[in-house]
Amino acid sequence: MAVRTVRIAMNGVTGRMGHRQHLVRSILAIREQGGLDLGDGSTLWPEPVLVGRRAAALRALAEEHGLDPDHTSTDLDAVLADDSIEIYFDAQVTSARVPALKRAIAAGKHVYTEKPTAPSLDEARELARLAGAAGIKHGVVQDKLFLPGLRKLARLVEGGFFGRILSVRGEFGYWVFEGDQQPAQRPSWNYRAEDGGGIILDMFPHWEYVLHELFGRVRSVQALTATHVPQRWDERGEPYPATADDAAYGIFELDGGVVAQINSSWTVRVHRDELVEFQVDGTEGSAVAGLRGCRVQHRAVTPKPVWNPDLPVTHAFRDDWQEVPDNEEFDNGFKAQWELFLRHVYLDTPYAWDLLAGARGVQLAELGLRSTAEGRRIEVPELSL
Template identity: 85%
Template sequence: MNGVTGRMGHRQHLVRSILAIREQGGVDLGDGTTVWPEPVLVGRREAALHALAREHGLDPGNTSTDLDAVLADDSIDVYFDAQVTSARVDALKKAIAAGKHVYAEKPSATGLDDALELARLARVAGVKHGVVQDKLFLPGLRKLARLVESGFFGRILSVRGEFGYWVFEGDQQQAQRPSWNYRARDGGGITLDMFPHWEYVLHELFGRVRSVQALAVTHVPRRWDEQGEPYTATADDAVYGIFELDGGAVAQLNSSWTVRVNRDELVEFQVDGTEGSAVAGLRGCRVQHRAVTPKPVWDPDVPVTHAFREDWQEVPDNAGFDNGFKAQWELFLRHVCADTPYTWDLFAAARGVQLAELGLRSAAEGRRVQVPELTL
């Protein structure tokens, strides 16, 4: 596990996924076999790795600052990467060449050519490969998928999404995201961070993205890093996108690290169809069917007395929902050990990188850009 001293690698992948899987006794393959993950922590700072291992009751001997030596160890089956994006491609290439199955945070690369090369290399090497697509496993999105599969919406007309929160600049209050996110040379920028998410959400729930029109901006050009030093932000901190989908639906998705939250959750999607609508967040999902839709009339001279939110019905859980990162880790481990089907691979990740790349091109050129269907 490379990059576990970082925020996502530590909290979501080590603690809430791998260690949680160990706490539950491993992953049951259903045939009497249990997969027991034994993490080897890899990073640049030996002291930090040792401290992390001791904190979680792991053997400090299972840590290393030498990735090449770890990849040469025949007892290691899977390489996981949660490094900064700019370091990911070279590390994944090394792991694939060493015959390791690979699993990585998204995006898999900063550009489409590298993303496709990784997918091709993994296919030729015959290794299993996967990329984190955690939003699909959120309770709210799983409820939304259930509605789509049931035909609740009728013909889907549009998808509206709002994601984001205020990331402090780092002067008066410490920033809650690392500074590399705001440096283009390090693979930063919210377009590269979020468009890969939106690609797989749109692709799996509503249809393939056929075109993108985006405006990517840097609203806050000056920030302060982890040492309290000011720096110039060279990557976008907000992007506003319009996506045309197969079937004719239109998606409008705003992503911003410079917005103050005035919604129920940090991300919300509204889906409108001919037969009904839904609003889904991280955990909750509310619906309104055509038969019970109120009939608003626009009249700016009369105070609004109707409580529109009360017209919506909460979708019940009807199932248990585990941590999304952990759920995908379990599926990937089953894929590696039992060859169960798995679709969220490096090729799927390349589609997300493609959308981010084309979104940035759209923003730079000020026009709508077609999204070609990818092939390996």
């Protein structure tokens, strides 16, 4: 079998997501399985080139994972000028993403990027237009579509389990420590609006593609954001004012009249089975899906509760739900999407999650922020270049 090496510039891999999910659990995992079988008699072997701002950290990361320390660089322009590098991947902070992606597109590289693709819709659409004009392949990480729980939920939707879908309720979040008594689990820039932080810009792009792909296009948004914790402590232990929203409460109207309500918060303590859960209610059945699990209740076996606050509740409502079986082996979602993108680049297979899809997520975040600023419901126009 012929082996083709593809060199991928990976920018931002010293960060949490870039390192753990994209480098280790995606690219290195593909190498550990012997490369990516393209199904045409050839195997694709990814060769990462680590890019960032700190040379010592990049070399240490390369050595940790058995990569060539010389395949690291702090000079993005030099990396993009290298004709042997075919793909540029970006997992930097949001505020640094647009100029780097523009340079990669101008250099003729295929681009794959984390989201949000840009701090504003105008910039996100410009990236999509530039990529289209350059004739390159481009993709945006939309990882939650590949979670086992949401894959099972999609299976139920496609099979008509719900009948007519009425509503979607989502709860996402956990308590992110302020950084004084215990170190915070997220970097401090997440809580500074001037650095591209804020939960609505971080999470509404996720909710856009989840709702769009599973239930229908988002037609309107009404949101309320809050900065519940106004002061936090950074990585050096220094206090700083939190200028970005740390909670967002959104109502979305979808095609077909489906109503979605999703709460996103870094200031909530978890009292649910998983850090994110979606409940879908339909005329024929309901489901609750998380990261991995999914439970269902069909109309025919739905109990008939009677409201009576004078008596203690003795019915175990959770016991009435049935677990949806896996029925297949689920790979890591980030790795699964990487493989689809690589096949798209080298086999020209269809790929829907491009920079325009990423721009839809930025659009929803921008309109969500406008909704909370103006205190009203905002229509979401269909997006085009």
